[in-house]
Amino acid sequence: MGQVVLKDINKFYDSVHAVKDVNLQIRDKEFVVFVGPSGCGKTTTLRMIAGLEAISSGDISIDGQVINELAPMDRDIAMVFQNYALYPHMSVYDNMAFGLKMRKFAKPEIAKRVKEAADILGIGELLKRKPRQLSGGQRQRVALGRAIVRHPRVFLFDEPLSNLDAKLRVQMRVELKKLHLRLGTTAVYVTHDQVEAMTLGDRVVVMKDGLVQQVGEPLELYNQPANKFVAGFIGSPAMNFATVTMADGNGRLTAKNGGMEIEVPNGHVERLRAHVGRQLTLGIRPEDLHVAGDSDPVGLTFPSKVEVVEQLGSEILLDVRVGDESMVAAVDPTTRARVQDSLRLAVNPARLHFFDAKTEAAI
Amino acid sequence: MIEGAKWRRWVYFYIPITLFLVFLLFPFYWMVITTIRPDGELYRPWNAPNYAPFWTWNPTFDHIRLLFEETLFATWLWNTMLIAFVSTVISLVCGIFAGYALSRLNFPFAGSLGTGIFITYLVPQTLLFIPLADIIRNFRLGDTPWSLILTYPTFLIPFCTWLMMGYFKAIPKELEECARIDGASRLQAMLYIILPVAVPGILSAGIFAFTLSWNEFIYALVFMSSSEQKTVPVGVVSELIRGDVFYWGPLMAGALLGSIPVAIAYSFFVEHYVAGLTGSVKG
Numbered sequence: 001m002g003q004v005v006l007k008d009i010n011k012f013y014d015s016v017h018a019v020k021d022v023n024l025q026i027r028d029k030e031f032v033v034f035v036g037p038s039g040c041g042k043t044t045t046l047r048m049i050a051g052l053e054a055i056s057s058g059d060i061s062i063d064g065q066v067i068n069e070l071a072p073m074d075r076d077i078a079m080v081f082q083n084y085a086l087y088p089h090m091s092v093y094d095n096m097a098f099g100l101k102m103r104k105f106a107k108p109e110i111a112k113r114v115k116e117a118a119d120i121l122g123i124g125e126l127l128k129r130k131p132r133q134l135s136g137g138q139r140q141r142v143a144l145g146r147a148i149v150r151h152p153r154v155f156l157f158d159e160p161l162s163n164l165d166a167k168l169r170v171q172m173r174v175e176l177k178k179l180h181l182r183l184g185t186t187a188v189y190v191t192h193d194q195v196e197a198m199t200l201g202d203r204v205v206v207m208k209d210g211l212v213q214q215v216g217e218p219l220e221l222y223n224q225p226a227n228k229f230v231a232g233f234i235g236s237p238a239m240n241f242a243t244v245t246m247a248d249g250n251g252r253l254t255a256k257n258g259g260m261e262i263e264v265p266n267g268h269v270e271r272l273r274a275h276v277g278r279q280l281t282l283g284i285r286p287e288d289l290h291v292a293g294d295s296d297p298v299g300l301t302f303p304s305k306v307e308v309v310e311q312l313g314s315e316i317l318l319d320v321r322v323g324d325e326s327m328v329a330a331v332d333p334t335t336r337a338r339v340q341d342s343l344r345l346a347v348n349p350a351r352l353h354f355f356d357a358k359t360e361a362a363i
Numbered sequence: 364m365i366e367g368a369k370w371r372r373w374v375y376f377y378i379p380i381t382l383f384l385v386f387l388l389f390p391f392y393w394m395v396i397t398t399i400r401p402d403g404e405l406y407r408p409w410n411a412p413n414y415a416p417f418w419t420w421n422p423t424f425d426h427i428r429l430l431f432e433e434t435l436f437a438t439w440l441w442n443t444m445l446i447a448f449v450s451t452v453i454s455l456v457c458g459i460f461a462g463y464a465l466s467r468l469n470f471p472f473a474g475s476l477g478t479g480i481f482i483t484y485l486v487p488q489t490l491l492f493i494p495l496a497d498i499i500r501n502f503r504l505g506d507t508p509w510s511l512i513l514t515y516p517t518f519l520i521p522f523c524t525w526l527m528m529g530y531f532k533a534i535p536k537e538l539e540e541c542a543r544i545d546g547a548s549r550l551q552a553m554l555y556i557i558l559p560v561a562v563p564g565i566l567s568a569g570i571f572a573f574t575l576s577w578n579e580f581i582y583a584l585v586f587m588s589s590s591e592q593k594t595v596p597v598g599v600v601s602e603l604i605r606g607d608v609f610y611w612g613p614l615m616a617g618a619l620l621g622s623i624p625v626a627i628a629y630s631f632f633v634e635h636y637v638a639g640l641t642g643s644v645k646g
Contacts, residue, residue, distance in 0.1 A: 052540050073546045085537035089559040098555075102546035146545070 001063050002153035002186030003028045004049060009058035011044050011210075018044050020210040022058075026188065031180050033189045033201030035233070041210040042190045043158055049188060050079050050156050062153060073102070078147035079156040082163060084139045086131035086146075092118075093127040096146045103150075110149075117145040120179070137168045144176075148183060157189040161196065173199060194234050198222070206230045228360040231283050231353055237317060239283045240327040243357065248276045254299075255282050255354075259323020263299030265349035271363055272354060280363065283353035286317065289329035291337075292346035301346040304329075306337050320345065394622075397615035398426055405611055426612030427620070436617060438591050439598035444624065446508050446594060447576040450515035454572050457516065458523025459565065463553060465524065466531040467539070477528060484521035491517065492585050499586055510586040511594070515576045522575070523568045530564030531557065563635040570636055574625055595621040 004026040011019035019041040026032045034042035047053040049060055051072035059066050067075050078099070086095050093114055100110045118124045121141040131139060140160065147155055160176075161169045177200055180187055191197055197204045198218040206213040206221065206229070214226040218234075225231035231239045244255035244262075253264040253272055262282070264272055272280075292301040307326070308319035311333075318329045318337055322345075329345055337343060354363040397405065399422040407414055430436045464470075465477045495514050504510040534557060542552035558565070583597040590602065599617035603610040629636070 050540075050544060052543075071548070072540070072543045073548065075544075077544060079541065079544045081537040081541060083535060083537055085535060085541040087538060087542070087556055087560070089562075098542070098547075099545035102542075102551065146541075150545070 001028050003063050004154055005061045007059045010056045012056045018210050022212055028186055029184045031187045031200060031202045033197040034205045034207060035191055035194055035197035036207035038192060040207040042207050046156055046158055046188060046190045050077060051075050076152050077154045077156055078150045078152040080143045080147050080160045082159040084143040086139055086142055088131050092129050092142050095142055096149050099150045113149045117149045121145050136164050140172060155185050155187040159191055206233060226362055228281055228355040235285055237286045237328045239285050242282045242325045243279055244282045245279050246272060246276045257323055260302030279357045281355040281357050284347055286328040286330040288348040288351040289345050291331055291335055292344040296346035300349055301344050304343050304345050306339055306341045306343060309337055394615045394619045397611055398619050399423060426616040430613045430616050434602050435590055439593050439595045443577055443594040446511045447573050449512045450519060450576050451569055451572040454516045454519035454523045455569050457520045458527050458568060461524040462527025463531055466528045480521045480524050484518060488581050492581055496585055505586055506588050506592050511582055514582050519572045523572055526568045527564060530561055534560055566632045566635040570628055570632055577625055
């Protein structure tokens with residue numbers, strides 16, 4: 001079992017309020033990812049679960065037992081650090097066995113568990129080496145091995161992949177996911193990389209300035225972001241934002257600014273009618289834009305001027321200017337577009353996002 | 364390494380390093396040559412026809428023999444060794460714990476306490492020996508090894524603490540955090556993880572402390588009065604300079620033999636020592 005509950009968690013460093021009223025229920029066997037820009041409080045939250053930081057107020061419990069005052073060693077958790085934190089003077093075997101030795105396991109049991117973990121991670125032939133004789137990826141595996149030999153209730157990961165090069169990171173990401181499926185241990189994972197968050201997490205917690213912005217499954221965050229921050233943070237390339245004014249003409253609701261006038265699709269009309277005359281932020285994901293064709297209703301298109309063309313192979317990213325705003329459109333790789341071309345872009349009406357200009361909350 | 368023309372290598376590397384080595388090693392050479400030179404040559408005036416100060420064709424062990432047979436040099440050597448060793452161990456133990464606490468346990472005023480400890484190291488011994496003499500007398504420790512074993516830490520502990528503090532700060536704190544999550548208490552994490560990693564730092568602090576107490580002069584001069592309690596630096600100077608007569612041969616022999624143990628200690632640990640001072644922790 002490994003059910004973690006955070007209740008009204010706060011953390012103050014002197015006058016800095018680093019974590020604000022975090023409430024979260026992490027289910028058994030769940031993989032929860034905390035994501036956010038640096039300084040958003042995600043690592044502090046993780047360290048409070050680990051017992052490495054004191055909790056200023058609130059309760060953290062694992063399987064119903066409040067662990068606020070428990071020493072890290074008594075929480076039955078394992079943690080993987082960003083810099084691996086392998087003990088440099090010990091061999092790989094001793095690194096992995098250390099936690100078991102501290103807990104006074106019998107020697108044969110230690111050997112069995114280390115071998116088991118080493119087999120899972122494919123580091124069986126490295127057991128006699130010292131950490132400095134290992135590559136980054138191998139060190140990462142040892143750090144993982146050290147966590148899994150313990151069979152803890154909860155795994156904590158603090159940006160474990162950020163010291164790896166891009167290719168290895170993708171590979172280890174997949175392995176982590178497989179490992180989680182295989183072991184089924186509850187995992188709390190901290191990262192600043194939204195791709196990692198989306199691919200690994202059963203649920204993702206987006207944080208900013210110590211506050212939880214949204215908790216949800218990856219696609220929920222992508223499709224229904226709770227506010228402008230989440231919308232901009234999740235998804236790559238980031239969502240385009242444009243400041244628009246809502247106008248009501250002849251019963252048709254439009255969102256317009258200097259460069260575009262988009263007819264609000266039926267699904268949004270009800271909610272948006274209350275905002276007529278006010279400024280809102282319109283969000284359109286680059287992948288929800290395409291070069292307008294004959295079948296696109298005029299009300300859903302707008303003119304743009306191409307500034308940069310980025311060929312990615314699978315798609316083309318067009319950096320375009322729309323009125324005073326710049327936007328990115330991810331268009332079909334067969335599109336012929338050159339710098340300075342004038343293009344008409346069309347939006348996918350089902351996938352428009354509107355945010356309050358002041359509170360930034362989704363409407 | 365210097366790159367480019369050959370002359371550049373000579374001008375910027377070989378010649379400077381040769382000058383430097385000569386400058387550093389000449390005193391030792393002088394010590395050695397004076398030790399094995401017979402008195403007849405030592406006291407020959409500079410304008411004598413066969414004056415040759417840098418070499419001798421008649422090496423002798425007379426001075427060393429005199430040192431061991433007519434003075435208590437062996438006893439001094441033993442005293443120095445014992446006092447330096449015990450005071451180093453005491454200071455290291457205190458310095459390690461204090462340095463760890465100051466660098467890792469975030470208690471209030473840790474920073475200013477660290478600075479305070481450093482300031483005590485800056486108080487010159489030439490001032491401190493006066494009040495210390497009073498304390499030594501009150502505790503009736505005068506003329507015993509304890510007077511030095513207990514006073515040397517007054518300057519060794521600040522030194523070790525400061526050095527270890529710097530070294531502990533260079534060790535990633537995740538190592539310790541990981542150990543604590545792995546099931547170690549703070550003390551166990553320190554003993555099993557931090558101390559083994561800090562060995563280079565501990566060795567350099569130890570060697571430095573050992574050398575400082577080995578060479579210490581003023582406390583040893585003040586607190587020790589009988590000949591059989593003296594340490595090498597004091598013993599050699601006080602027994603081989605009689606009035607205005609300098610027994611140069613035995614003096615230099617004493618200096619030479621006295622510096623050998625320290626030299627051996629250094630050569631043993633030189634690699635760790637360098638790593639300790641440059642503060643490199645290999646992960």
